[in-house]
Amino acid sequence: MSPLVKALYFVFDIILPLSVGYLLVRRMGRKERLYDLLMLVGILFIAPVLGLLSCWAIKLESRLMWLPVLGVAMQVIPGVAGFLRAKHKPYDALAKGSYMLSAILSNRGFVGAFTVFILFGEVGYGWANLVMLLAPPVVYGMCFPMAQYFYSTHHAGAGRKDSIFSFVFNRNQVPMIGVIAGFGLSLAGVERPPVLGDVFRGVVHVLAWMILVPVGSAIDFKEMRGYWRDVFDLLPIKFVITPLLTWLLGWGVGLDGPVLATAVILAASPVAINAIIVAKLQNLNVHLAIAAFVLTTVVYLFVVFPLTLMVVAWLGLT
Secondary structure (H helix, E strand, O other), rough: OOOOHHHHHHHHHHHHHHHHHHHHHHHHHHHHHHHHHHHHHHHHHHHHHHHHHHHHHHOOOOOOOOOHHHHHHHHHHHHHHHHHOOOOOOOOOHHHHHHHHHHHHHHHHHHHHHHHHHHHHHHHHHHHHHHHHHHHHHHHHHHHHHHHHHHHOHHHHHOOOOOHHHHHOOOOHHHHHHHHHHHHHOOOOHHHHHOOHHHHHHHHHHHHHHHHHHHHOOOOOOHHHHHHHOOOOOOHHHHHHHHHHHHHHHHOOOOOHHHHHHHHHOOOEEEEHHHHHHHHHHOHHHHHHHHHHHHHHHHHHHHHHHHHHHHHHHHHHO
């Protein structure tokens, strides 16, 4: 896939549905129930199919298996840093949950992988996918239960009490069924029919719109103004602490050259749209998550990305 096509995908599958959702609210008013239903259908019925098809296509080899380990580490590191920062913020539980999600979840799947593709081509893109091998279990197995915990904590004073079982097992974990099934088929040596690759490419556009139109409908720049200063400290977490510690871990296990650079580049990705999606699905503070997404993405595009290109060229890795 050429960089131009990837750029067009970025516009069609991210910018456009976000814009459509934002404009629909301004024209038709807020219809929260309709947008939430659209997103929920995507999570329950479309996301499991994509999880199955994508994980089925992955060839699990022994070589470079430190990369998915680093992929998990680059989510745990900012998660711990975000937790330590959130403890000292005058937030309610809903805002703390959104801050934690913004710290943990990074836009490695598009922004990070696209940067790696520009620098190292298709081989680098393959390394990026290996880094993100365990991303679905982290999102669905850790982030959703964590968000559920913060939501339940916020409402505990109103008499609401959820069981530990509900934190770990609820309807938002349904996509994990597809992930587990896909890995199972891959490990069993069952070849994925080639035609399913075309199905995947079509369905992924459908899910993007089902998820991002509701996210766009939640964007409110007036509400976001109060959170710019609160999320500013995500910048050193995302762009200094996480990539630096990822580099140390990667170097410590013997990775070097473009492979190690790929891991570090992915570790320095901005806040993911998934942070907004999970916050919205779990009824946390969406405006804080959106502010974090916008701020870190702008800084990445105009500061981090150019610096990355210059450093990689200076090191002679391309």
